[in-house]
Amino acid sequence: MSDFAFSTEVRQNVILTAIQMAGPEGTQSDIKGNVAKIANYLSPNSMLMSNFDQLEKQVNSVEKFKFISGTILYVDIETTSSRGVVILKTQPSQRNPNGQEFVRTDISNENPEVQDLVLLAHNAVGHKVVIKVALENMTNSDNKVRVMKDMEDRGEDLELSSVNHFGLIDWNNSKMIGWSRLKRASESQV
Known part of the structure; x- marks a missing residue:
């Protein structure tokens, strides 16, 4: 199994997106929850990432x-x-x-x-x-x-x-x- 890590730039973008998702009334807890959701979506083994694999395979065919x-x-x-x-x-x-x-x-x-x-x-x-x-x-x-x-x-x-x-x-x-x-x-x- 290979090690996976988000780059600093990706981390910053995730945090900014999580803040935007939480909105002006969002709490620290809301932002943390959003960061966890986004990070899960971005992980290589997520269902969403596997959709990209399928799409790339289809486009390449x-x-x-x-x-x-x-x-x-x-x-x-x-x-x-x-x-x-x-x-x-x-x-x-x-x-x-x-x-x-x-x-x-x-x-x-x-x-x-x-x-x-x-x-x-x-x-x-x-x-x-x-x-x-x-x-x-x-x-x-x-x-x-x-x-x-x-x-x-x-x-x-x-x-x-x-x-x-x-x-x-x-x-x-x-x-x-x-x-x-x-x-x-x-x-x-x-």
Whole structure:
């Protein structure tokens, strides 16, 4: 086990922050309690510091960002991973000859930012959007996964406004087939 010590500068900043937290009516006891809280938060083994480790690992797994333009056809939550799933109608390409993109969000459990992003996408079904995705390296694989990080709603897609968006999805697409089996299996258990 390595020794851990706060530098003089960190100690001074902790004390100043503790004084500010205590406010003008704060007592010496309030300040001491605040110092203890902050010091615990800053210790290398604290839960908050482990959040930084997870965030750094996630950021380091991103190879690059990409922007995808299209119309949202469908939004759901995967039951197995709690990730949001967004299916977009895009222009046909070599990667997606049927003109459909399949992207996921980060895990949405207890993550309000991701939950808000899934709700934003859900409310934009039938709308033209630009989605920012991170191309993240998959664990134990050379493959990459597209993880939705942000979205801009550009309004209703008038060409698709009177169409059943769900019916446009190519469920036989290899990227969707595994997910749709999981989805149908989970629905049959309900």
